[in-house]
Amino acid sequence: MLQQTSGRVLNKLDESLLVGLPPFRRLERTQIREILDQAISRRAEEGATVFSEGMHADQFYLLLDGYIRVVKSTPGGEQIIAMHIAPGQLFGIAPALGRDTYPATAIAAAETVSLSWPVRVWSDFTSKYDGFATETYKVVGERMGELHSQLMELATQAVEQRLAAALLRMANQSGRKVENGIEIAFPVTRQNISDMTGTTLHTVSRLLSAWQKQGILESTRRHIVVTDPHRLVLLSGAGS
Amino acid sequence: MLQQTSGRVLNKLDESLLVGLPPFRRLERTQIREILDQAISRRAEEGATVFSEGMHADQFYLLLDGYIRVVKSTPGGEQIIAMHIAPGQLFGIAPALGRDTYPATAIAAAETVSLSWPVRVWSDFTSKYDGFATETYKVVGERMGELHSQLMELATQAVEQRLAAALLRMANQSGRKVENGIEIAFPVTRQNISDMTGTTLHTVSRLLSAWQKQGILESTRRHIVVTDPHRLVLLSGAGS
DNA sequence: CGTTTGTTTGAGGAGCGTCAATAAGTGTGG
């Protein structure tokens, strides 16, 4: 029921949170202090909505911990998962796109902690802090590149290849090494995966079962470990 | 054989070319003069490649006349058409995305005239000319929105609906009113359309034939007139 | 321990891609 947990600047946030992250890489400690002092931090439960598509964009965000699922809904009620956000990344950066509403919904894929700032300070940030603008536009460029890749996959590849590509993307961007392979770091259902690949949970289930039998991966409820990434790469069609 | 026709600042370019275009909307005539004096203009034949995916991005462009097809190729040799550029729009704006290579190939869909500037002046433009940065990032935001729409279509809709949507998009963005409907303003083949919608030219041909029989559109070789846009909207699934 | 949420698996068939052949339109050179 608890939709989101919002916080304030309770204790002073630690500067080390931002040091080294791309958008703030070139900044002095004092500048980071300034930035932090304007931020509010916020925790969100798994499944909680941080902001919704079409909402007036009054804040932009930096994910400190956890994972964010970026979701878009069709007029027909279906939904697709456009991407995932990993810790250290900005999200909800509508102002960078000249928008005043969020283009998609952000949902916590796992429990998250994020910082946020009012959009009003965006122009300060871009003008005052060296490298901030450059780095954020680079982020925009990268996301556009990912959209392009996904578009090409959907347009040209069969379900099996798209699924392999989606698993690899998650494993690369947000996987952690475990004993027997790479584990996707947040809970993910068959339904979720089908929303990423434009297919059905049934087809996803069948393919994952088959791959598990072949020793390519292991999966339990909402939980996937890729044990043989190389075979997945071959299946994704990128190989050869 | 003639791949592209390149020009110079032969005669002084006329200021009216830029007046009123979004990126330059808020500028004085003298500023527009400055900008034009740094531009080179260039004509490209139908089918000519203006720049290629992966090429070092040394120029950014403004389309004055004609239409540009933005194409991406898969490792497997297939290609998709990501979008079309209409007159008055910027393209090849890699610097706005923090990139130094072009993310896609630009091909003249019809004979085109464009202006271009070396990327080195990009940062001047954004800092010196009021509104230029804002407007271009708005363009980036819009294109990202279009990518999202297409992604959702590909992921959730059947071929018939995607095709209807693609035709409507072309008719809206680059259609001209003619006697019996809206004509798509540049030559387009069945193959081209299938590259936009992730299907085959055969399926496109079948559907267009059927729609022609139903009086929704008329088409001759490389040429389409939508006579009943409303029916197309219904077919695209956006209706209801 | 019942309810909810997520997963598995089968059967059947529709959508649309593949293969194949023909036709119609366009440009080029003699």
Add this chain to the structure above:
DNA sequence: CCACACTTATTGACGCTCCTCAAACAAACG
């Protein structure tokens, strides 16, 4: 101006993917 090559479009036949429908099971949760 005609013959030929090339590009573009049309249409049929066939069958494979993958979606739909259906049912049962397993895990989590209060």
